[in-house]
Each structure stands twice: as C-alpha cells, then as structure tokens.
Amino acid sequence: MSKVIDAIALLGAAVIEGLISLGRFVIFLLTAALYIFEPPYKPRLAIRQMRIIGAESLFLVVLIAAFTGMVLGLQGYVTLSKFGSESALGTVVALTLVRELGPVLAALMVTARAGSAMAAELGSMQVTEQIDAMTVMAVNPVQYLVSPRLLAGVISFPLLTAIFDVVGILGGYLIGVGLMHGPSAAYFNGIQDNLGAHDIMSGFYKALVFGLVITWVCCYKGYHAARMAVGIGRATTEAVVLSSVLVLVWDYFLTSVLL
Amino acid sequence: MNPPDTNGSGRNAIEVRDLRRHFGPQEVLMGVNLDCPHRQITTVVGPSGCGKTVLLKHLNLLLRPDSGSILIDGLDVTKLGRRALDEVREKFGMLFQAGALFDSMSVFDNVAFPLVEKTHLSQSEIAEKVKEKLAAVGLEGMSHKFPSELSGGMQKRAALARALIRDPEILMLDEPTTGLDPTRTGSIHALIRHTQQRLGLSAVMVSHDVPQVFEVSDRVAFMHEGKIRLYGTVSEVMEANDEVFKSFLAGRARDEEAGAHAGAR
Numbered sequence: 001m002s003k004v005i006d007a008i009a010l011l012g013a014a015v016i017e018g019l020i021s022l023g024r025f026v027i028f029l030l031t032a033a034l035y036i037f038e039p040p041y042k043p044r045l046a047i048r049q050m051r052i053i054g055a056e057s058l059f060l061v062v063l064i065a066a067f068t069g070m071v072l073g074l075q076g077y078v079t080l081s082k083f084g085s086e087s088a089l090g091t092v093v094a095l096t097l098v099r100e101l102g103p104v105l106a107a108l109m110v111t112a113r114a115g116s117a118m119a120a121e122l123g124s125m126q127v128t129e130q131i132d133a134m135t136v137m138a139v140n141p142v143q144y145l146v147s148p149r150l151l152a153g154v155i156s157f158p159l160l161t162a163i164f165d166v167v168g169i170l171g172g173y174l175i176g177v178g179l180m181h182g183p184s185a186a187y188f189n190g191i192q193d194n195l196g197a198h199d200i201m202s203g204f205y206k207a208l209v210f211g212l213v214i215t216w217v218c219c220y221k222g223y224h225a226a227r228m229a230v231g232i233g234r235a236t237t238e239a240v241v242l243s244s245v246l247v248l249v250w251d252y253f254l255t256s257v258l259l
Numbered sequence: 260m261n262p263p264d265t266n267g268s269g270r271n272a273i274e275v276r277d278l279r280r281h282f283g284p285q286e287v288l289m290g291v292n293l294d295c296p297h298r299q300i301t302t303v304v305g306p307s308g309c310g311k312t313v314l315l316k317h318l319n320l321l322l323r324p325d326s327g328s329i330l331i332d333g334l335d336v337t338k339l340g341r342r343a344l345d346e347v348r349e350k351f352g353m354l355f356q357a358g359a360l361f362d363s364m365s366v367f368d369n370v371a372f373p374l375v376e377k378t379h380l381s382q383s384e385i386a387e388k389v390k391e392k393l394a395a396v397g398l399e400g401m402s403h404k405f406p407s408e409l410s411g412g413m414q415k416r417a418a419l420a421r422a423l424i425r426d427p428e429i430l431m432l433d434e435p436t437t438g439l440d441p442t443r444t445g446s447i448h449a450l451i452r453h454t455q456q457r458l459g460l461s462a463v464m465v466s467h468d469v470p471q472v473f474e475v476s477d478r479v480a481f482m483h484e485g486k487i488r489l490y491g492t493v494s495e496v497m498e499a500n501d502e503v504f505k506s507f508l509a510g511r512a513r514d515e516e517a518g519a520h521a522g523a524r
Contacts (some may be wrong), residue, residue: 040376124362133359136319137373138345
C-alpha cells in the first residue's frame with residue numbers, strides 16, 4: 001500500500017516540478033515581452049541584435065536557400081517530366097519553399113548560428129556573475145539583455161525567410177530551366193497564377209512564431225545556465241536541441257491551422 | 260567579541276538580524292547577526308562553504324532570506340518591491356569575485372556603464388569621471404582595452420573603478436583577492452584601504468585571505484556553520500580564545516605552505 005502511495009507521490013512531485021519550470025519559462029517570456037514597452041527604451045541594443053541575428057546570418061541563409069531551391073528544381077523536374085507536367089515546376093518549387101521549407105530551414109539555420117551564440121553568450125554572463133553585476137547596478141538584466149533579442153528575433157526571422165524564399169525560387173529556376181531546359185515562361189507564370197497571398201502569409205506567420213520561439217528558448221537556456229564548468233555547454237546544447245524540436249512541432253500545428 | 264546584541268540602533272550602515280536561508284534541505288544561514296559600522300571595513304572570514312558568499316548576496320539584495328531582517332541605514336530591505344530595491348541599490352558599489360566585467364565592452368564602457376544607464380550626464384562628463392576613477396585605481400591609458408586583455412589584478416582594479424563610479428555609500432567586496440599572488444593581493448588590499456579612507460566609505464568584505472586581510476579591516480566577523488561565531492575589532496578577534504577560529508587560522512596557514520611548496524615545484 002505504502003509503495004503505491006510513494007509511487008503516486010513521486011509522480012506528483014515530478015508533475016509539480018515540470019509545471020513549475022514550465023511556469024518559469026512562460027513568465028520569462030512575458031516579462032521580457034512587457035519590458036520591450038517599458039522605458040528606458042533601447043533601440044540601439046535591438047538594432048545591434050538584428051545585425052547579429054539577421055544581417056550576419058544572411059550569407060548562410062542565402063547559401064542554404066540556393067541549394068535547397070536547386071535540389072527542388074532538380075527533383076521536381078525529374079519527377080514532373082515523368083507525367084509530362086514540367087510546366088508546373090515553378091508552382092511546386094515556390095509553394096514548397098514559401099509554405100514550408102523557407103520558414104523551417106531558415107529557422108533551423110539561424111538556430112544553429114545565432115541561437116547557439118545567444119545561449120552561450122548569456123550563459124557565460126550568468127556563470128561569470130555579469131548578470132548579477134547588472135542587477136546590483138540597478139539595471140534590469142532581462143530588459144537589457146533579453147528584450148532586445150526577442151524584438152530582434154521577431155523582426156529578423158520573417159525578413160530572412162522572405163530572402164530564403166526568393167533565393168530558393170531563383171535556385172529552382174537555375175536548375176529546372178537553365179540546366180534541364182524546362183519551359184522558361186511557364187516557371188514564373190505558374191508561380192504568379194498559383195502562389196496566393198494566403199500562402200505567403202502562412203509562411204510569414206510561421207517565421208514570426210519561429211523567431212519568437214527560438215529567441216525565447218535560447219535566451220531562457222542561456223540566462224539560466226548552471227554555475228559550473230559544464231553549465232555553458234549544456235545550456236547551449238539544450239537551447240539548440242529544444243529550439244529545433246519546437247520549430248518542427250510548431251510547424252506541424254501551424255500548418256494544420258493555416259492550411 | 261561576541262555576536263552583536265539584537266536591538267538595532269540605526270547607527271550602523273548595515274545591520275543584519277537573525278537572518279536565515281535554506282536551499283533545498285540545506286540550511287546555509289542559521290540566524291546570522293552582523294553590524295557593519297559607518298566608515299569602517301567589516302570583513303567576514305570563514306572556511307569555504309560556511310555561507311559567507313550567500314550572506315553577501317543577501318546584503319546586496321540578490322537573494323531574499325527566509326526570515327530575519329537586513330537594515331540598510333535603518334531601512335529594512337527584505338520586504339521591498341523591485342523599484343524600491345533598485346533605489347536602495349543606488350547606494351551600493353559591488354566588486355565581484357572575478358570582477359564580473361562585461362567582456363563584450365571595453366574597460367571604458369564597463370566603468371561608464373552605470374553612468375550611461377542610470378544618469379543623464381553628458382558624454383564629456385562621463386568621460387571625465389571615468390578617467391578620474393581609472394586614474395584612482397592605477398589604470399590610466401587602459402580604457403580602450405577589453406577585459407580579456409587585462410591581467411587578473413588589473414581586472415579587479417577596473418571592476419573596483421566601476422563599483423566606485425557612482426560614488427557609493429557602501430562598498431561590497433566578494434573575495435577581492437582570489438586568484439592573485441601575494442604581491443598583488445597586498446596591492447589590492449592597500450588600494451581598497453586607501454579608497455575607503457579617502458572616500459569615507461562603509462565597506463563589507465568577504466575574504467578567506469587570513470591573516471593578510473586583517474591589516475585592512477576594522478572589524479572582523481568569523482563565520483562558521485551558518486552563524487557569526489566571533490565578531491569584534493581585529494585585535495579582539497585575534498585574542499579570542501576560540502578553538503574553531505584558531506584551527507581555521509592554522510588551517511589557512513597550512514594551506515598556504517602547501518601552496519608555496521606546490522608553487523616551488
């Protein structure tokens with residue numbers, strides 16, 4: 001009997017523990033978001049973060065986008081030509097990129113590059129007491145460190161995704177039309193006819209959500225890094241893994257809602 | 260000699276009364292009483308793990324106690340809200356153990372940070388103040404360097420300049436000489452003493468650098484197992500007939516000998 005009660009107590013403790021950390025996680029986001037609207041405003045810090053998250057990720061995003069578009073062009077052309085529908089290539093490439101691959105791949109790339117750096121930087125500030133130092137100087141560290149990153153993430157991600165989409169579509173054209181000699185005019189005409197505002201907006205919403213989720217997770221993990229030698233490394237790993245998983249999970253649910 | 264009596268009179272910069280705090284099952288502070296008089300250096304010493312760093316984190320308001328009170332200039336700060344806490348913090352300057360300089364900023368920006376964030380001074384006024392404070396800690400001409408380009412001792416000096424930039428009333432020092440060789444330890448101690456006397460600061464320092472740290476202390480509190488076991492002027496504490504304190508002093512001396520041997524090898 002007492003063993004059963006012990007097991008229930010253990011389960012209960014685990015659930016409570018989980019709920020507490022989930023609560024902390026949500027409160028962290030809400031406070032950081034509210035501080036964006038509370039003076040003192042720090043546009044300079046947010047712009048600096050946009051440079052790091054956005055501008056400095058540009059080369060990587062363009063590179064990945066070009067190859068993603070090229071492989072889509074190649075696969076698409078080979079498959080479609082079996083059915084004699086090479087003229088649909090533009091539509092296939094554009095819809096795949098705009099609705100799905102653009103937001104997801106851009107988000108994963110930025111997680112690997114900027115998200116990990118964010119978690120490591122905040123983690124090292126936590127471990128070396130720089131965050132405590134800020135608090136003692138009466139400067140709110142969440143407002144100074146997290147809020148600008150959150151704002152920059154939400155602004156940068158949709159822009160990077162838009163660039164990803166455009167470069168990817170051009171990459172598809174390069175292979176499908178340039179290399180495989182598919183019908184040139186049909187590529188862009190198909191996109192014009194079949195890619196609607198709804199498709200573009202659903203990609204935009206995804207990018208917005210991914211931007212929020214990734215900066216949130218990476219800042220949270222870094223900010224709460226454990227004060228020991230492995231703390232920063234562990235925080236960075238957890239941040240990247242959790243961000244990537246959440247991006248794919250959210251992608252499914254957003255797709256099912258936005259379809 | 261004994262821990263201070265418990266009727267707070269408001270004559271001290273900081274008065275701690277029956278402060279208790281636990282982490283999980285572990286009781287770290289078990290009823291700490293401590294007075295830090297105005298314009299004196301009060302040093303808390305004790306073996307590692309005795310709770311002295313946790314105590315300091317309560318004094319600078321980073322942690323909240325389970326129970327007990329902390330009076331800063333007579334005001335109980337343990338129950339204040341966020342904004343009120345920030346107002347109290349304006350009185351503080353804090354030197355962290357490893358300096359805690361922002362490593363993404365130059366020495367100048369580090370020292371200027373509290374002024375840039377919390378005051379409306381013009382750029383030229385800020386530059387002048389920073390220059391003055393850097394000169395006071397012996398770091399003229401270092402303002403463009405980054406923390407990673409400085410030695411441990413210089414980082415501590417820069418951090419001290421940052422702690423002093425807003426002319427605090429109370430200076431808190433967390434193991435200011437950890438990781439420094441004896442020569443640098445001496446020079447940092449001398450700098451702290453000189454600064455405290457020049458500015459008339461009240462200071463509270465946590466240190467395990469006994470007995471060197473006694474040379475720059477007015478009052479000493481020996482912390483042991485979550486309580487202040489001995490408290491008084493340096494000579495009072497040194498003459499106290501307390502076995503635990505004596506073995507702590509002897510233990511430190513042994514550690515240092517071992518360290519010197521290790522250094523010689």
